[in-house]
Amino acid sequence: MLKGQQDAYNLNQMTQGGQEMKTLKRVGYPVFILVLCMAIVAGCGNSGGGNGAAPAEGSDKKDSGNNKDRVTLKVEVFDRGNSPEGVTVTNNEMTKYVQENFGDPNNIDVEFVAIPRSEEINNLNVLMAAGTAPDVIFTYNQGAAYSWAKQGGLTDLASAIDEHGPQLKEYLKDSLQYGVFDGSQFAVVARRVHLQKYSSIIRQDWLDQLNMPVPTTTEETYETLKAFKDNKLGGDRTIPFAFALAPDSYEPVIWSFIKEQSDEARYLRSVTIGSREYPILMDGHKEGVQFLNKLYNEGLLDPDFALDKDKKKKTENFVNGHSGLFTFDTGTAFGGESSTVAMLEKNVPDASVVPLLPFTDFEGKSRQPAYTPAGMYIMVPSFSERSAEAIKYLNWMAQDEVIQFMAFGEEGVHFDMVDGFPVGKDGDVGAKLLYNSGDMLIVTNGIDFGSAEKNREYMARMVQEKHREMAKQSMEFSDKDAVQQPIAFDKPLDSEAKYSVVMLEKYEELLVKSIMSSEANFDKTYDAAIKDFMDTAGNEVFAERKAAYEAMK
Amino acid sequence: MSRSFLFRRWQLYVMLILPMTFFIVFKYLPIYGITIAFKEFNVFKGIAGSEWVGLDVFKSIFSQQGFYTALRNTFLLNGLDLVFGFPAPIILAICLNELRMKMFKKVSQTLLYLPHFISWVIIGGMVYQVFSTNYGIVNLVLKEIGLGPFPFLSDKFHWLATYTSVGIWQGVGWGSIIYLAAITGINKELYEAADVDGASRLRKIWHITLPGIRTTIIVLLILKIGDMVDIGFDRPYIIGNVMVRDFSDVLSTYIYRIGLESGQFSIATAVGLFQAIVGLVFILGANYLSKKTTDEGIF
Numbered sequence: 062m063l064k065g066q067q068d069a070y071n072l073n074q075m076t077q078g079g080q081e082m083k084t085l086k087r088v089g090y091p092v093f094i095l096v097l098c099m100a101i102v103a104g105c106g107n108s109g110g111g112n113g114a115a116p117a118e119g120s121d122k123k124d125s126g127n128n129k130d131r132v133t134l135k136v137e138v139f140d141r142g143n144s145p146e147g148v149t150v151t152n153n154e155m156t157k158y159v160q161e162n163f164g165d166p167n168n169i170d171v172e173f174v175a176i177p178r179s180e181e182i183n184n185l186n187v188l189m190a191a192g193t194a195p196d197v198i199f200t201y202n203q204g205a206a207y208s209w210a211k212q213g214g215l216t217d218l219a220s221a222i223d224e225h226g227p228q229l230k231e232y233l234k235d236s237l238q239y240g241v242f243d244g245s246q247f248a249v250v251a252r253r254v255h256l257q258k259y260s261s262i263i264r265q266d267w268l269d270q271l272n273m274p275v276p277t278t279t280e281e282t283y284e285t286l287k288a289f290k291d292n293k294l295g296g297d298r299t300i301p302f303a304f305a306l307a308p309d310s311y312e313p314v315i316w317s318f319i320k321e322q323s324d325e326a327r328y329l330r331s332v333t334i335g336s337r338e339y340p341i342l343m344d345g346h347k348e349g350v351q352f353l354n355k356l357y358n359e360g361l362l363d364p365d366f367a368l369d370k371d372k373k374k375k376t377e378n379f380v381n382g383h384s385g386l387f388t389f390d391t392g393t394a395f396g397g398e399s400s401t402v403a404m405l406e407k408n409v410p411d412a413s414v415v416p417l418l419p420f421t422d423f424e425g426k427s428r429q430p431a432y433t434p435a436g437m438y439i440m441v442p443s444f445s446e447r448s449a450e451a452i453k454y455l456n457w458m459a460q461d462e463v464i465q466f467m468a469f470g471e472e473g474v475h476f477d478m479v480d481g482f483p484v485g486k487d488g489d490v491g492a493k494l495l496y497n498s499g500d501m502l503i504v505t506n507g508i509d510f511g512s513a514e515k516n517r518e519y520m521a522r523m524v525q526e527k528h529r530e531m532a533k534q535s536m537e538f539s540d541k542d543a544v545q546q547p548i549a550f551d552k553p554l555d556s557e558a559k560y561s562v563v564m565l566e567k568y569e570e571l572l573v574k575s576i577m578s579s580e581a582n583f584d585k586t587y588d589a590a591i592k593d594f595m596d597t598a599g600n601e602v603f604a605e606r607k608a609a610y611e612a613m614k
Numbered sequence: 615m616s617r618s619f620l621f622r623r624w625q626l627y628v629m630l631i632l633p634m635t636f637f638i639v640f641k642y643l644p645i646y647g648i649t650i651a652f653k654e655f656n657v658f659k660g661i662a663g664s665e666w667v668g669l670d671v672f673k674s675i676f677s678q679q680g681f682y683t684a685l686r687n688t689f690l691l692n693g694l695d696l697v698f699g700f701p702a703p704i705i706l707a708i709c710l711n712e713l714r715m716k717m718f719k720k721v722s723q724t725l726l727y728l729p730h731f732i733s734w735v736i737i738g739g740m741v742y743q744v745f746s747t748n749y750g751i752v753n754l755v756l757k758e759i760g761l762g763p764f765p766f767l768s769d770k771f772h773w774l775a776t777y778t779s780v781g782i783w784q785g786v787g788w789g790s791i792i793y794l795a796a797i798t799g800i801n802k803e804l805y806e807a808a809d810v811d812g813a814s815r816l817r818k819i820w821h822i823t824l825p826g827i828r829t830t831i832i833v834l835l836i837l838k839i840g841d842m843v844d845i846g847f848d849r850p851y852i853i854g855n856v857m858v859r860d861f862s863d864v865l866s867t868y869i870y871r872i873g874l875e876s877g878q879f880s881i882a883t884a885v886g887l888f889q890a891i892v893g894l895v896f897i898l899g900a901n902y903l904s905k906k907t908t909d910e911g912i913f
Contacts, residue, residue, distance in 0.1 A: 364747050368742060
């Protein structure tokens with residue numbers, strides 16, 4: 062806009078002043094010469110730069126020669142903009158620990174490279190294209206990992222792992238297989254300890270007021286939501302079901318309506334977008350969306366849910382006491398003083414919540430999505446010469462004592478053992494060490510204490526004491542009848558990588574249009590949206606899925 | 615003669631070096647990147663290493679429904695801006711010019727410029743607060759007086775009105791500066807003469823002010839038409855939402871999605887090239903027509 066205005070100014074002046082025009086013509090020739098000279102100079106500069114690169118490389122080698130094999134290993138680290146004062150993600154107590162305990166003994170300088178969390182893929186794409194990406198990169202985005210692998214941008218790590226990574230191999234066990242694309246080990250896949258995906262809570266005090274039990278089936282849940290609305294328990298703004306255009310809202314509902322369970326159905330009639338499986342063509346999908354349509358038309362959802370992609374409004378409605386049923390990413394609603402539940406209790410003093418399984422499928426089971434035991438994809442770009450060092454680094458990290466230190470710090474200094482669990486000391490003694498522990502300790506997502514029960518117990522300890530039992534119960538619920546997703550092929554599918562963004566958008570459109578249509582128009586709207594999805598990307602993706610499935614059988 | 619001019623004015627040429635470098639480095643050298651549109655671009659092989667595929671990329675674009683939707687929407691939104699957004703600053707400038715109270719004129723001018731300096735991200739948040747269906751302030755008021763609520767953001771036709779008017783609100787003050795400047799350049803004697811002849815205010819506006827700024831209007835109109843296929847990214851991206859994507863998805867957001875988010879650089883480049891060529895055709899066409907009909911043009 063600004064630029065356009067400036068152009069307009071200049072032109073305006075030109076047209077108004079004929080005198081100046083003539084002057085311009087007179088000086089036109091010298092200016093042209095000048096431009097020409099500049100172009101030549103610029104060209105020279107360019108080629109000079111090209112030549113200059115070679116000697117620079119040579120001197121680099123000389124340097125490293127003097128330093129007897131001292132090499133630099135560059136490692137990505139997310140920057141979430143939450144560093145405590147005085148430290149950065151690339152220079153804090155943890156990076157020093159890594160340098161002292163891994164770098165120095167192995168004659169390696171470990172250099173951390175900050176990547177902004179929210180711009181992760183764009184940044185990595187640019188760095189990969191420029192050939193300047195760190196030696197160790199990681200992402201949760203499967204599509205990006207696939208696409209780099211396909212274009213030949215990643216190093217096959219199989220031999221390096223065999224040679225330098227015995228400990229790593231033992232630690233990761235099965236999750237390593239998720240990093241094999243087309244028969245090559247292009248990624249080291251971290252372990253994921255907590256597989257629970259979604260949980261739900263409902264307002265116990267509202268149920269008490271209505272004298273209703275905690276709903277245990279979809280039908281009961283619907284009646285309860287209606288009763289919430291009719292009795293305006295959240296005031297005039299009652300939104301019985303806190304709902305946003307986000308997976309934690311629609312996935313639990315839709316999956317509970319799916320009637321097909323076989324692997325074949327999942328291969329042939331659902332698509333993978335990012336790391337989620339969308340059962341778009343499966344028997345029951347339409348009914349799931351129709352149920353949401355009914356809730357919408359009866360005023361049980363937020364009418365502006367489609368604007369709320371970041372779940373802000375949804376959470377706001379719940380913590381301010383306008384909503385009764387709340388579904389969330391497991392592990393997020395319970396916690397410290399700023400957790401959703403704690404905020405609700407603060408804002409609405411009488412409020413209390415109870416965990417539940419609100420949706421049941423045709424068999425009366427509470428089928429719900431769960432994660433696969435795979436965490437982030439850790440990769441080494443093909444242009445990196447440090448694949449051996451990269452594996453050495455991960456191998457070093459996969460030791461119990463290193464994991465413990467990177468997760469909790471030092472016993473007695475940062476934490477105390479209570480009942481066999483590490484409990485952080487009061488105050489922020491560990492802040493500068495542990496604030497981004499999850500982004501530094503990349504070989505595992507969550508800490509494994511050996512059994513599901515112990516892991517739950519540990520997670521619950523992160524929660525305010527009065528909510529602990531509830532949090533445990535809620536996590537147990539999230540495990541019930543859970544199905545690990547997405548179902549994976551033995552190789553990445555080109556079409557899914559190509560259309561992942563488009564498919565997600567079309568799917569959201571399908572949800573929004575179908576849910577917001579009138580009940581009479583639902584069929585028409587839904588069918589048109591499905592057709593749109595199929596025409597844009599679906600047909601191609603499903604054809605490839607079918608071929609890949611046939612080949613795999 | 616020209617030599618001595620060059621010698622006398624050498625400082626001017628020195629000052630020219632920086633902008634020229636800017637244009638060469640950031641505008642001319644990247645033209646090489648257009649070749650990506652004719653290649654199967656592999657980021658790891660680089661531009662030179664990627665294989666030529668002729669016009670395949672364009673064929674694949676022209677077979678995608680999404681591209682046509684984005685193109686149509688670009689014309690639609692720009693068309694609305696042209697019809698409603700273009701005259702707005704002219705009218706405002708004339709109104710401001712007619713104000714007699716100096717203080718009031720200055721204050722209102724400043725207030726009108728302000729929105730131009732607010733980032734679209736913030737405007738997006740404000741729009742959401744003000745126009746949301748249930749709790750937006752506009753709809754609360756309308757509901758009270760029994761008129762609403764209107765789905766300003768969630769119905770695609772209402773959204774078009776929201777989009778256009780927010781754009782006018784943001785740009786009208788800033789856009790009027792150039793017209794005000796042009797009005798200042800009109801010879802005062804013309805107005806005095808008209809006064810003597812007993813012309814009314816409207817007559818003066820019609821016969822003196824408007825013809826006086828005609829050149830400026832035409833130049834800006836031509837530029838605007840040249841920009842018909844070119845649309846800013848922030849405004850449709852931020853004000854748009856899933857419910858109105860039928861209208862809010864335009865070429866710039868399409869390129870962003872395909873190019874940066876999905877990593878299909880060839881397609882994004884090709885769409886960009888297409889945009890540039892159509893833009894060139896438009897601006898040449900508009901200039902030609904303008905020269906034919908009014909004898910005014912920008913080149």
